Amino acid sequence: DVKVTQSSRYLVKRTGEKVFLECVQDMDHENMFWYRQDPGLGLRLIYFSYDVKMKEKGDIPEGYSVSREKKERFSLILESASTNQTSMYLCASSLSRVGNQPQHFGDGTRLSIL
Amino acid sequence: AQKITQTQPGMFVQEKEAVTLDCTYDTSDPSYGLFWYKQPSSGEMIFLIYQGSYDQQNATEGRYSLNFQKARKSANLVISASQLGDSAMYFCAMRSYNQGGKLIFGQGTELSVKP
16 A cells, blocks of 8 residues: 655744655655645645656745655755744655546644744 | 635535535646545545546546536535545645646635534
8 A cells, every 4th residue: 555654743843943854655656745734725835856866846945945865755854944834744656747646645744833 | 827726615514415515727738637635634635536637427436426517627526425534624636737747736625524
């Protein structure tokens, strides 16, 4: 069965810290995605990757960066955390970028920046 | 621009009744797919159903069906025989061929099933 694992369910950090959110998938998927979810706004794409060492900006990349050194792992980095980055972060992976293949999601990380 | 709109922030339904969750979309791409996801309070996103823009028939998966009206650009989710476990957030999402696999999500609808 498909499994996307995010390293933390809950995380509390301080303003200005560098924060790492880790995501691992065990399905050999090439495509991986990071979203943030805020009430009333749905999910918004931060960054995505179609291959190892490849990354593309999504709709809201400011204040974030990503790393994909291995196919199964996609990390989201908050370079200098700010309170407006308090949110739910969801990682996803997919087998294909077209057709009926859905994105499979992790359980999410609820991040609070104090 | 690509856009997904869910106009119902919250809905209530009586247990065992059917409910329709609305979703309209906007795209100029002739090739696209529509997805519905369920998000319980625990947070995980669960894929429910998919409809392709060229599919001739409405998609069905168990108690879930999709009322796809291409000319009206709507893709409403119908849940039949609601159960208490259906209480959750529901998201409509679209992926178009020209957008390279990115999903665009609506704002979500919170469904509450009453016993």
